[in-house]
Amino acid sequence: MQSFGQIDALDQQILRVLTKDARTPYAEMAKQFGVSPGTIHVRVEKMRQSGVIEGTKVRLNERKLGYDVCCFIGIILKSAKDYDTVIKKLDSFDEVVEAYYTTGNYSIFIKVMTHTIEELHHVLASKIQLIDEIQSTETLISMQNPILRDIKP
Numbered sequence: 001m002q003s004f005g006q007i008d009a010l011d012q013q014i015l016r017v018l019t020k021d022a023r024t025p026y027a028e029m030a031k032q033f034g035v036s037p038g039t040i041h042v043r044v045e046k047m048r049q050s051g052v053i054e055g056t057k058v059r060l061n062e063r064k065l066g067y068d069v070c071c072f073i074g075i076i077l078k079s080a081k082d083y084d085t086v087i088k089k090l091d092s093f094d095e096v097v098e099a100y101y102t103t104g105n106y107s108i109f110i111k112v113m114t115h116t117i118e119e120l121h122h123v124l125a126s127k128i129q130l131i132d133e134i135q136s137t138e139t140l141i142s143m144q145n146p147i148l149r150d151i152k153p
Contacts, residue, residue: 007052007153010035014043015052015153022056067113069120070142074106075134082133083107089131095123106138 007015013033017024026040033040047053062070077086083101090096090110098111114120120139129137 007047010039011043011047011052012153014040015047018044018053018056019150019153062113066115069114069117070145071112071114071120072140072142073110073112073124073128074138074140075108075110075128076105076136077107078133078135080107086131086133090128093123093127095119095127 010033014029017029017032026037026044029040030037044053075086077083086108087099090099090108095112095114096110097113100109101107102109112120112123114123120141124137124139128134
C-alpha cells in the first residue's frame with residue numbers, strides 16, 4: 001500500500017464498491033476483480049490501518065425519520081478568537097449535523113436538520129442566535145438534495 005494519494009487501481013475498485021455498499025462480501029469483490037478473497041481482505045485492512053478507510057456507517061434516510069427541513073447557516077463571529085467556543089456550543093445542539101470553518105463571508109458554515117420550520121425557528125431563536133460570540137447569521141433552506149455522493153477514489 002502506497003502513501004496518501006497513491007492507492008492503486010485495485011484499491012480504487014475496492015473503495016468504489018465499499019462506498020456503494022460496505023457490506024459487499026470480499027468473495028464477491030474478489031470474483032469481480034479476478035483476485036483472491038484474501039487479497040481483498042489484506043487490501044482493506046491496509047487501507048484501514050493507513051487511515052484511508054476510517055470506518056463503516058449506516059446512511060439514514062432523514063425524511064423517513066421525519067427530518068423534513070434541511071438548512072445551512074452562515075455564521076459571522078464577533079472575533080476570530082471565539083471560534084473554539086462557538087464550535088463547542090454548536091456541537092451541543094443535536095440539530096447541528098455538520099460544521100465547517102470557512103473563508104469568505106462566514107467564519108463558520110453549519111448544516112442543521114429539523115422536523116419542521118417551527119422547530120428550525122426554535123433552534124435559531126433559542127439556541128444558535130443566543131450564543132454571545134456570534135455577531136450574525138444567514139439561513140439558507142435547502143429545497144432538495146439532487147446530488148449526494150462520496151468522493152470518487
